[in-house]
Amino acid sequence: MKIILIRHGKVTMEWKDRYTSSAFDAAVRRYDLSTIAPVRERIENRGYMVYASAMPRTGATAKALFGKKPDGVWKELNEVPICSFMDTKRRLPLKVWNVMGRLQWFFGSKRQKETRNETVARAARVLDALEREGGDCYVVTHGFFLLVLLKELKRRKYTVEKDKHIRINNLARLVAEK
Secondary structure, eight states: OEEEEEEOOOBOOOOOSEEOHHHHHHHHHHHHHOOBOOOOOOOOOOSOEEEEESSHHHHHHHHHHHSSOOSEEEGGGSOOOOOOSSOOSSOEEHHHHHHHHHHHHHHTOTTSSSOHHHHHHHHHHHHHHHHHHOSOEEEEEOHHHHHHHHHHHHHTTOEEEEOSOSSOOTTOEEEEEO
16 A cells, blocks of 8 residues: 655745734634645646545645545644644744644643644544555645654554655655555
8 A cells, every 4th residue: 555645735824933822823823724835746646546634725735736626635634733832922933832832732731722642643543544445545734744644654564755855845745655
């Protein structure tokens, strides 16, 4: 079985350098609803199923890459949610909001909408469903969730061939096979 993971296209929203907690939460909501930049690349689908998350940027990416809507749209493929790590009117750097939010996620803080354990369980459910389907497929999803999904793939003894990108950039493809 071959699973080709693709990170969504570049989102057009520009982030600011600093945010208050409420402004950061509002920016995350805007980002989640933003469009993607035009995608010039096309992928010839060899009859594989195409799955995408329920977030607009993955469906738009799949349509741009394959010339059609995804065959399946799964909320389970959505990005790991992030929100402000505390309530404050102080304007903190974007990097602080991101790092602290992900640390809270990692350590299981209920302030975040999902804990690491919940995300890992979600990734396992995604792979269970893909393995039940049994065919080769493309999965268009998100950067942070991809990291969790990759770890679960490796735990299940898939070999993962990374494309030429060092990081998981937008439109990066990673091939997992078992």
